[in-house]
Amino acid sequence: MKQYTTIYDIENISNAIQEAIALKENPFAHTHLGNNKTLVMLFFNASLRTRLSTEKAAKNLGMNVMILNVNDAWNLEFEEGVIMNLNASEHVKEAAQVISQYADIIAIRAFPSLQDKEKDISEWILNSFINYASVPIVNMESATMHPLQALADAITIEELKIKSKPKVVLSWAPHPKALPQAVANSFVTMMQELDINFSITHPRGYELSEDITKNVPINYNQEEALQNADFVYVKNWSSYTDYGKVSPVEEDWMLTKKKLNTGKFMHCLPVRRNVIVEDAVLDSENSVVIQQAHNRVFSAQIVLKKILENLQT
Amino acid sequence: MKQYTTIYDIENISNAIQEAIALKENPFAHTHLGNNKTLVMLFFNASLRTRLSTEKAAKNLGMNVMILNVNDAWNLEFEEGVIMNLNASEHVKEAAQVISQYADIIAIRAFPSLQDKEKDISEWILNSFINYASVPIVNMESATMHPLQALADAITIEELKIKSKPKVVLSWAPHPKALPQAVANSFVTMMQELDINFSITHPRGYELSEDITKNVPINYNQEEALQNADFVYVKNWSSYTDYGKVSPVEEDWMLTKKKLNTGKFMHCLPVRRNVIVEDAVLDSENSVVIQQAHNRVFSAQIVLKKILENLQT
């Protein structure tokens, strides 16, 4: 693997899932791979799971890890040709090249503005690092994608499925703040790669990009959509069409125990209890969110392992 | 040892002190114990000694260390059953379980509010992690306790005492801000476990909880109390009865060289010079505060060592 910026950087997803499950059995079997190799993790935004699980994954492989909160360094400029006489002290051209001198792999988290649709879709921060860095880039959630989460989700479904072609539904949920579409986008992209029965349910006005959803069935009736679901992935996102807006929704889209029935509840976390999902679901055995979070280590570890292997050849 | 949340988690304190002193002689003798084990250190509050000494202790044992400032992650909710539509993005139920997926031991620093006595006494933050985490918890100073400091203090007294039953006095001192009772509480608790002559001196109105002081003599006359003391532990705390308040004190409670006489001066640090204690004490050979700070490494290391040993069985 040359980098991991979207799930399409994985050559064979079903193999990668099996390898990740094998890593989970024996996480310290490859410490030689990361010997004298350094992962620099670069944070433009808050993180708990991604920060800890990616650091853990790298250390499981014997790597050194250096963490940089961009707040502890300099304001970065991303525009070409600009006269830098305002707030930005350093251009991403230099920053990305410089960090590449100290890192064998750079992992980046940079959320969208949710203000400027075109700019967010352009993935200006992530792509600047891809363009200017001279080492592989790992996406720890960018403006439009969260591929480490999607891989952890796929691993979790593979581990837990009890039929060959389970029914998986992505169900929108309410949230007081405007959230990115990144997790939903990567999940939808990943689900289309698996041999499952996949559909999406959300209120009208919350359609994701058609470039992402392609032919996945969309049902505006949550109750209908969740019928006999084996896995219900719940997630809020702000409007993509009315970009970044949180328009009011009349029906109650919070996931309840009754709606979930016998399905497994999935969420990337952090999750707002009794807003996204009721306590009765999260505190039940049907919730697999902690297993998902645990699998974040192994989605990061298989990705780093494949990149390290590629660096050695 | 299963966890270290109060000094009562130590089975045999006098043995633990001796083992810590032995570790100090040979700090790198047990690097195999921490091999492929991870300590996550979680900070809700500022730290210098605790942060560096605990990280050092873990690395002396060969552990990996991952540090999370809660400010770099999400606002946490601690109440049960709440509708999370305000500022908190994640419930401690999930946070504690998730961090447990990445950690073999979790160490936490979380100071009290000093506003809500009942809530502080309930140790809501520390106990939430104890309840929901699936790995051992180490207390790096909670609302009411600082047991790593108390163990370092006991080690220091053991190293320095020149009679079998030294006289140790805890003496309150003034401070411009409202400070927690945690250090005083843990010190008083620890001193009752040692074979020493222990008493407390503070102005009226600054009584600590009777659950902590039990039968320890309290003398409101500092001069009298300090007579012939071998060790004088100086510390400010805000009022426990008039909770969190800093009521004015007429007499001068700052420790002076004259008051200390030939005793050893102890303090957990940070210490405000010429407010808590005069320069002449801190800069004299009677001050043992740097040795106390050094022993923080070995109090943390013996605790982590015993927890790691317990994990292996």
Next chain:
Amino acid sequence: MKQYTTIYDIENISNAIQEAIALKENPFAHTHLGNNKTLVMLFFNASLRTRLSTEKAAKNLGMNVMILNVNDAWNLEFEEGVIMNLNASEHVKEAAQVISQYADIIAIRAFPSLQDKEKDISEWILNSFINYASVPIVNMESATMHPLQALADAITIEELKIKSKPKVVLSWAPHPKALPQAVANSFVTMMQELDINFSITHPRGYELSEDITKNVPINYNQEEALQNADFVYVKNWSSYTDYGKVSPVEEDWMLTKKKLNTGKFMHCLPVRRNVIVEDAVLDSENSVVIQQAHNRVFSAQIVLKKILENLQT
């Protein structure tokens, strides 16, 4: 080497440069040296290159690294004899001694105020740590010096020079904010130690301290000064005589491709594009700023290596 606070702590600069170039070929050849040794990196100010390159250098030598942003700890007091009843919770006397209990080497970054010339020149923060710490100090940029940068610059010139005595010019450049003289000071100091043809060009009013420039030729005409230069080191600094002021300059001092001609462009970074230097220079093959940044690893590594070797004897 006993410490590294100015370039004068290097016994033989030309040997050190050759050894650093050798380290670059084989960065992991000395991992035994740092075994069970700890570098504490202490930041009072922002950092990208210094933070990552120094951490990398230490880990290349097998050291453990612990990083402390002073913001995560306590406000420090530096004055002697003060009554600490205001904002500072801890005196540097204690902080420096305490950190010395946890570190084999302490590295510090502390910028000048640019308000109080005498205080800045006194290097009150750096010198407080030198005075009170009991372990070697490494300067990661202090009020008046940035010796790790100057060593990396010297390494870069040595690697790239194509004649035995190249012409090197330090050229002032404009900047919207008041910047320290530290990088210029250390560069000028270092260049006087090398067998080169060195001169400085800057507008009137931007003279550096004569204690630094000594007999180095100063030319107020940039065009003249840059004639046939092999290396042009560009850097802004605020006025030293009218201390910390940014007085307006009429001529255009930004470095252009035309002014640079066939010389190599050097800068310590971060650099403001099209303010300090035009894009056409930075994006050309004549720019060696990334190589300079890369050499920061090896300037730090040779310094740490020599200090570790000295600790062992």
